[in-house]
Amino acid sequence: MRQTIVRNVSDLPTYGFGPRSGPWWGAMGFIAVEGMGFAIAIGAYLYLYAVNPNWPIGASPPDLWPGTAEVALYLLSIIPNEYTSRAAHRQDLAKVRICLIVMAAIGIALLVLRGFEFAHLNTRWDNSAYGSIVWLILGLHTTHLATDVGDTIVLAVLMFTKHAKPRRFSDVTDNVFYWNFVVLAWLPLYVLLDWVPRL
């Protein structure tokens, strides 16, 4: 087949931010998958809640302080997260490095708090179906949190190496985007785990 060149794209950029870039859509895809996972787990919780006359089963509700402290820290983390995004868009390497370290530290702090939360659930996974679903949901979200913290740490290290090329700033903004999902996912889960048993 004869080819006729009708357009030259050599002046296009080699990376972009947000919906223009491929990886952003990839992150979006995995957010959809994981969001659906949470939705299904929430559905399972509410199903068990509906079929059991007593809830929580054979346990008192989780202690409120670890989950609530997490909510506070998550919400506050949006500020440095947004700041990271802006620094990445401005391609300010020095600031991005600092921001990533701060975000990694926040993530680690949240993981520590999460440890306390497990300890204060007041039930074990093998006590009852209530304990099982609570541990499953918290475990799911902890996996998310840990994965994102791991990713943030790797990215932070990367930005200190010679590989900190301009298009890595786009990766940083995708990481920021994903963190917002981790925060957003926690809010309904917090209400479900900590407040529904108190209804």
Next chain:
Amino acid sequence: MSTAAEPNELRDDVLNGLQLSTQLEKVWRTPPGLVGALMAVDHKVVGRRYILTAFAFLLLGGILAILMRVQLAGPEKTFLSADKYNQIFTMHGSTMMFLFAVPVMEAFAVYLVPLMVGTRNIAFPRLNAFSYWIFLFGGCFLWISFLLNVGPDVGWFAYVPLSSLQYTPTKRPDVWAQMITFTEVAALAVAVEIIVTVFKLRAPGMTLDRIPLFVWAMLVTAFLVMFAMPSIMVASTSLILDRLVNTRFYDSSSGGHPLLWQHLFWFFGHPEVYIIFIPGAGMVSAILATFARRPVIGYPVVVLSLIAIGFLSFGLWVHHMFVTGLPQLGAGLFTASSMLIAVPSGLQIFCWLATLWDGRPVYRTPLLFVIGFIVIFVLGGLSGVMVASVPIDTQVHDTYFVVAHFHYALIGGAVFPLVGAVYYWFPKIAGRMLSERLGRWNFWLAFIGFNVAFFPMHILGLIGMPRRVYTYTADMDWAHLNLLSSGGALIFALSFALLLVNVIYSLRKSELAGDNPWNAATLEWATSSPPPPQNFDRIPIVKHRDPLWADSESLPVVAGLSAERREVLLTSLAEAEPQIREASPEPSIWPLLAAIATTIFFIGSIFTPWAVLWGTPPMAVTLIGWFWPAGSKEDEA
């Protein structure tokens, strides 16, 4: 944003003809040798492996079907023991659903979608390679377990309490549950790749209303996978937790509920049917247009029907649970929604019939299979409308009527289009035509064999033969119909043997295909057969829904992409306007290593929960290795 990062970079606008092809081949080819093969990220290489592996599982699943039909051919046969029979029907269903039907459709998408949208590789090619390895390892895990007499024996939907530790204190259900995890991870990865490929890698000018119907079908399927499969992952994980660490999800003495399992399973299980059927519908649209010699009538109707089926498929799951004692209102609602989905399915069928009517059909083998599809699928659809009604469902639940129904729906809806698709796209993939004479024999054996095998099952079901019995007594009067059915199954199996013979024969002896042997309209036919590693020397520009029919002489193209490193063109979501020249990852061994680490984690965790602890660091290391820049031109772009 950086533009034109390296002004001295070699671009495809300064090279031409053979020089350009050779240079691009050098950049995009899979490295030679065994290690090179293990590093492959070319969607065509991975897609071919995916297709071959899925067909190998079809062969294995088919052998099991034949074993069952031998056992049931007469009353009180002792060919298979009850225990073996339980394993075999579970393995048959699980293999066909999880290792053949879904993967083979995704495999075709992996191979074809990037070509059909006019790009050089799939989005996230390393994830694609990872997905294949995970699928392969998961499938092998299931089959090796079966050969070691640890094959699952609790049915392909593994209902609790039968699959709980109390009633099945072996490792068999764990194998089933973890195989689910493997295949779902693989399928979810491909779903994300397909969505991003269709959203961002379409050739410039391929607006939403110019996307080929097969690609639309695969896009809708990918969304279905994305929203249906998390449910089965939650289900299989909770089942394995119940069995391994004594959680109580399904233990009714501790607040758990067996019906929770059915809800979780069927919330996935019903969309699953459409995950298998919608790609079949896409194949039908592609084949039909080519052989009716005109575009499919009602393009917007077909696209909207696909999307409508996608949405509706999430509102039907409870019709699998009509005999579980649901509230009447719920049963009524799900009956209505089950009947509703016949509307978009019917609309598509009328569009296809109108296309045939108005076209000048050329009855080659692919079209024969499409016509076979229409006949069988309509019959499957009709029995589907019957079982959507609660009184009929209550009567025939768990009988051979249901077995007949879903084989008509699934084999009719997916396998007939699939075999048609093999005949249609084989020339593109292998560069040679399949024998038409053998193809016709293949079709008629399949069509006759299928109907003889499965139609009698309707009657067997109506006269009371339950599913999943390993034998029956002579006084039940089921023997003749069962013998007939077994004979049909043999003929049906023979048709697949013929397909295999045809493929092997044609790979050696048949005529070369050329770029576009069927004079088809879509972009995969605008490149050589088989396509070169770079797919296209220059990215096409699309100005028409049927680009190769609009202008069969010349192809408008874009230039300006790198010719010394892997680069793809990203375009906007709706209008497909060029936006970015993005680097595409080069071959890597890390996806394989990550898949091995994941496999160790998955298999280890059915033996000890501690595998979660010691299995995680190797996974983390391989993932970091995967993403860490290796200093290639692609990484540093």
